[in-house]
Amino acid sequence: MKGLFAAVLQSRAWRFWLGAAAVLTIAALLQWTDTEPAETQNLTLFAYEADRDPGLDPGNSVWERAQPVQVPLSGQAATYAAGGGSVPVVSVRAVHHKGTLYLRLEWDDPTADTSSYRPEDFADAAAVEFPAQAATTVPSFCMGQPGAGVNIWHWRADSEQVLALPTEHYSNAVVDWYPSTEDLFFTARAAGNPYALNASPVQNLVAQAFGTLTPAAEQSVQGHGVYANGKWQVVFARPFSTSDPELAAFGPGTKTDVAFAVWDGSKGERDGMKSVSQFITLSISGAPLAGGGPEDWPWTVAAIALFLGLSAIGLALGWYGYREARMGR
Amino acid sequence: MATVYNWHLGREMSYPYQNGPGGWQFAAVFNTNRCIACQTCTMACKSTWTFSPGQELMWWNNVETKPYGGYPHNWDVKILELLEKANPGGQVWDATAKSDDAPYGRFEGKTIFEAADGMTQRALGYLPSEEEWKGPNNGEDVATGWSAKGAELPEHAGWFFYLQRICNHCTYPACLAACPRQAIYKRQEDGIVLIDQERCRGYRKCVEACPYKKAMYRPTTRTSEKCIACFPRVEGSDPLTQGEPMETRCMATCVGKIRLQGLVRVDETGRWVEDRQNPIYYLVHVEKVALPLYPQFGTQPNVYYIPPRWVPRAYLRQMFGPGVDHAIERYTNPSRELLAVLQLFRVTQRIIFSYAIEPGPKVGEVRINGTVREIFNDTVIGYGRDGKEIVRVTVEEPIYERPQRKTLNSI
């Protein structure tokens, strides 16, 4: 049989037709059955079920038990308003409690830029992005489909502050009289602009492929950021389910993709000028949040054994090849 | 990047978007020679649109004293410097290359769009700090020097002049080009450029990009706002005129009668459709007496200035382009028709869409540059959008003598 196989493979024509047939058969099968043979191997952020509500306080002790994932960031420059790249890495933790997903982002920033009051002031910000529909293809490709939108949760530090009048913001400011301070005279407020209304520190936004960012009808994302010791810690929280098909939905035992972005206000970063990650996998597990890591120790041992075993083969082969080369010479 | 035609520059230039389908364009002519810097326009604007918390430093209309004044401080000098750095020595005009499509010649340098890298900025610009938005009338009435011999035309030794500024509602707005949110749009029906207050997220890319610095940030709403060209008035939705388009507040309140605002027809290339009897078209395209402000920025602004005739020409050429000498020559010795059309400034609140002249008798002679010319008391008639007469005025201002009669308060 081996001989027959070898004979077939010796013929150039046979090889070509066999190879082409195999490739086309597999491609057709994949296309027909709508099967994605590949699977992500990237970072996986696990969200386990917490026994206590972590709330919106980033300092809650629940977070200490959740394993962080360190996500590398890069400057944004795919398109205009390029820039950023000043924050190299963001550390992310995730848990869920009673049907609400909690994410905590943590990153280094030497300055707390919490105001956007002066024309030249920009506030620090952070965002989490999900595909509206959990990806069915290799994750990083999911953005590449027209019609497939993304759901973005965007936190901005200035939204944690009250929207002060100039007389409140500058203690020595003097204004004789404002004829009217109704909403109508704060045009953006009257137009329903979420920043002007200062409704929440976190905005729930949607963006369609090729479209632009728009606040979602459902503003169900909560959040809170705390700056201490040169670090921002920001918590995002949203119930699993949503009725809006443009928004990401979650549930125990599901997986989706998630990407992160961070803005440093004092560097003039806003809009596309940001540090962004690629998509990583968010795996929401029904298992309770343990004290240790997401893997049980037998798996860790197995992984190390597998790695060491396979590497030993590799080293042996390498050494063998080296010796053979020397002897052959 | 699309390629669009900028007739101010006499050439094509790159701009992020294609031209619209054409339509009407808001445009105005300001006669700098007549301005007394009373700031009535400024206060009319402020008391109409920007009197609320967070708009304290916001002056959609301002009048600054050139050369030292500027709101925000030194805005024009800063942008000229940025452009010069981007293209050292190259910001020049070829004034010989004149044609109907290029009334001022051809600009050989770089526009703010061409000097920008396109990735971090779509238009070369800077973001003024809060400090720079304060003291909007700094440098008021400060002349370049004092001349013991007094002042004499054509160029005064010590000089200043007033520059009246509103948003230019540019044909190729830099603010619109720069907005990554596409929250800024230009209306087809009148070319007015507006910021969508619902979509704006306060990135201030428009504030950074607008070379005239007429997009402004409002901290109490965290959005940017700008001059809206009193669009309800221009639309005619103000009850006063019963649906007829009306001039903006700053135009209508001008004490010095320096302003004339209208709507001109533009085609899909950004050029003006010939409309000789439209007073704005006539002043800009036929007489070429009114010139765009800093045309080299490349935004094709739509407020046109009759340059001040006593100011050193080099300064004016930098500010209004190479058409300055021709414009001053025309203004100093106006044709019979121009003299009549200049009477239309500020005689009605309604927008004049066309004019006609009825010849009048000769009423005098004046000596200009050594030659004697006759002055006729012609009547100029302004017509509205529907072709109905809305105003009638003569070159010689009629004198009324009030019959003496005792009134109670004896005014």
Place this chain on the structure above:
Amino acid sequence: MTAVGRAPRLAIAGRTAAPRGSELAGALAVAALAELLLVRVGSRTAIHIPALPALRKPYALMTEAGDVVLVLAQSLAIVTLAAAAAEGWLRGDWRGRAVMALTGAFAVAATAIRFGWGPPGLWQWATLATVASLAAASAGGRRTPALACFTAAWLLIGGHTAIQSLGVAPGEAGRWMLWLGEAAALAIPLAAAVAVRPRGRRRWFAAGAAGVAATAAMAGPSGWTLRFLTLWNLGLAGTFPPFAYGIAVATGAASFAAAPRSVWVPVALLAASGLGLHNTYQSALAVAALATLLLAQGRRGAAQ
């Protein structure tokens, strides 16, 4: 003048021992590069271009073409790996058996990941070890330093991911892993240049121009796009100064041109796979590349 002494051997290598699996691998390389261009670069960056209705159609076209090419590349990857294993089995020498065993190990890992058997961390480590072992087995002679740099970069960048899958917080060490991984990645073309010693003034001139262009591109405003893409496609965060990438591109281009034809396909496949763990498709490209390299080596005899 270019490598007179090598020319005959190259010719022989090309004619007498036509690499069997490498025909498939060549097709895979073409498909993978097309996929890289259409999907991972084109679709991904174009999605960020603000709504220009005029571009909708070409964009939709590009995405559709990308989808087709991706399916084709994935099918080709499966067949190429199967063919490499079969060839290894037929050959029966130690290299053949190594290819068979390691592609088999990868197939098991990729299947397990696809169907969610066991925790992903376990299979991530298996993938790392497979790639490292294949690289070690292909080592020998002057290609050793380049392969060592490649393996180090793969292990450091992939390890940064795999460590976290085991629940270890990488912390400061994690950043160093990424940094060292990128340093090792940038050293690959240098090591390759040492191995193949590209000669010829014209060749170096062209490579130098490419290097200068790459430096300028990284330093300019488009540099951010490139950093974005190097992170997404190669796993490099782009933390080095622009000229480092310029040098890498210049030496890479010069060595690629000077390298024997037999390594072109594996190198192209590795470029398409990127470094570290992205997804099983990209890992499959790396495994296919190294298997092709190993098999081609065996065919030409022991002496390099």
